[in-house]
Amino acid sequence: MGDFYETFDEDAQIASRDLEIVLTQREMGHGEIVPLAGIPYHALENYLAKLLKKGHRVAIAEQTSTPDGKGIVDRSVTRVVTPGTILESNLLESSANNYLAAVIRHSTGAAIAHVDISTGEFGVTQIEVNLILEELARLSPSEVIITENDAEIAEILQDKYKITLLRADNFKYRTARQSLLQLYKVKTLDAYGCESLELAIAAAGAVLAYLKETHPLSLTHLGGLYTYSIDEFMTIDPQTRRNLELFEGGQWGTAEQSLLKVLNLTYTPMGARVLRNWVGQPLLDVNALNQRLDVVEWFHTSELLRSSLKALLSEVSDVERIIQR
Incomplete structure (x- = not known):
């Protein structure tokens, strides 16, 4: 609001505690008083870094209408910042990619899709299940998304990576394929090398679903999806x-x-x-x-x-x- 980003209620209490800022309160009408904590808009990046380091996801609501002095200004959430969806240059290591990865396992194999929204890189590979850890170690993602139905892989990865669970329907092949076709305005994924790789398509679709939820504008800046095989490189555990x-x-x-x-x-x-x-x-x-x-x-x-x-x-x-x- 104005020159500040403000948090209310429980969010204000969390922000005050983790950012070490003053917790105040505001009269909301009808005798209702709510906790309030705010930060200057120009200091957002510094405070974002602290909140992300504490393990929080941060929803940013921006003004979406012009004040006319007659009513409440419209606001909406424009972005949800997570470790794998950072764009702020001060929060990124210039010499390394900031990957968001999606992992899916099946009896027939596994697939990993990765994206760096700060560069537009978007890649996917289909591999054997026992190679998941090796490929994740190479990518070193800041955040890994997996289906909420795979508790086993979540337990394996949670000590090494920031894990985000998504509903299983975000990993459905048909939905994922349709999302990719719509994104690239094509009728087949042959040109991207993954038309016949159902698990790879499912993993890539999960990435798109997550970005649509957290940072929709980033979808318009993604580069062409590329499919790679880890057989072309030396696998290092x-x-x-x-x-x-x-x-x-x-x-x-x-x-x-x-x-x-x-x-x-x-x-x-x-x-x-x-x-x-x-x-x-x-x-x-x-x-x-x-x-x-x-x-x-x-x-x-x-x-x-x-x-x-x-x-x-x-x-x-x-x-x-x-x-x-």
């Missing part, structure tokens, strides 16, 4: 990742002592995120490896061009995330 110190190293497991820290001489946030993905997803295809090495060799031998490109890249902002806001 969580323990091996730690032993190899890919992203965390030393006695205390800090990023500063990791392999990625040593290798990361990139000049842009986009390049840093790509490098991180490459380190966590080693190629198995010899031709693809040689192509990558050929590019490295070309830059190594082209010193003048390399220096010029460094200078140009040092002036480039995080375009990938800027266009998503």
